[in-house]
Amino acid sequence: xxxxxxxxxxxxxxxxxxxxxxxxxxxxxxxxxxxxxxxxxxxxxxxxxxxxxxxxxxxxxxxxxxxxxxxxxxxxxxxxxxxxxxxxxxxxxxxxxxxxxxxxxxxxxxxxxx
Amino acid sequence: xxxxxxxxxxxxxxxxxxxxxxxxxxxxxxxxxxxxxxxxxxxxxxxxxxxxxxxxxxxxxxxxxxxxxxxxxxxxxxxxxxxxxxxxxxxxxxxxxxxxxxxxxxxxxxx
Numbered sequence: 001x002x003x004x005x006x007x008x009x010x011x012x013x014x015x016x017x018x019x020x021x022x023x024x025x026x027x028x029x030x031x032x033x034x035x036x037x038x039x040x041x042x043x044x045x046x047x048x049x050x051x052x053x054x055x056x057x058x059x060x061x062x063x064x065x066x067x068x069x070x071x072x073x074x075x076x077x078x079x080x081x082x083x084x085x086x087x088x089x090x091x092x093x094x095x096x097x098x099x100x101x102x103x104x105x106x107x108x109x110x111x112x113x114x
Numbered sequence: 115x116x117x118x119x120x121x122x123x124x125x126x127x128x129x130x131x132x133x134x135x136x137x138x139x140x141x142x143x144x145x146x147x148x149x150x151x152x153x154x155x156x157x158x159x160x161x162x163x164x165x166x167x168x169x170x171x172x173x174x175x176x177x178x179x180x181x182x183x184x185x186x187x188x189x190x191x192x193x194x195x196x197x198x199x200x201x202x203x204x205x206x207x208x209x210x211x212x213x214x215x216x217x218x219x220x221x222x223x224x225x
Contacts, residue, residue, distance in 0.1 A: 004157070035215075040217060041217060042118065042203070042205075042214070042215035042216050042217045042218070043203070043205075043213075043215040044215075045212055045213070048212070058212065059115055059212075090157075090158070100146055100163055100165060101163070102148060102150075102160030102163050103148070103158075103160065103213065104157075104160070105150075105157040105158045105159075106157055107155075107156065107157045108157065
């Protein structure tokens with residue numbers, strides 16, 4: 001079945017450590033997105049990518065980095081510069097990137113601090 | 115950053131009741147309004163994408179309307195069933211093509 005796979009489901013980070021969240025899609029979508037959810041808040045955009053080898057910062061990009069070397073993959077690295085990384089992270093894709101296209105989401109990764 | 119508000123925050127209804135909730139957004143620079151259903155332990159699922167003032171969309175017992183001039187959308191569920199229990203998210207798209215999400219309405223349908 002086509003869809004978006006995020007891994008791992010749960011992730012723990014130590015102080016000063018970088019961690020990478022995986023997002024893979026087999027929907028042949030051009031656009032991919034990373035969102036963060038905190039309690040009592042709506043999903044907030046971290047980074048997005050419209051095409052391979054291109055990505056743009058969203059509203060809360062500080063402390064995060066991404067790459068888009070393949071169409072299917074859009075990994076998110078939470079760096080040590082992100083001082084409050086504990087949150088639920090959702091990856092999404094759409095094709096093509098545009099306001100009329102719904103986004104398809106993965107199941108999410110919950111990141112916690114050890 | 116766009117201020118998208120959803121109300122109520124949570125809602126309990128009896129099985130068979132009909133219900134509705136609201137998404138409010140700034141009416142300027144509007145491009146589209148998305149509705150998603152997010153069941154516990156699953157991924158958000160797209161319900162509707164609406165773009166034109168007066169749009170009405172329907173999927174089974176769920177329907178939505180859009181008023182872009184006054185900046186609101188309503189989601190209606192007719193004859194609620196326990197499987198409708200979920201968080202319903204709306205998101206507004208601006209000219210920059212980014213989605214700004216509300217905090218959601220959590221619906222619980224009591225059997």
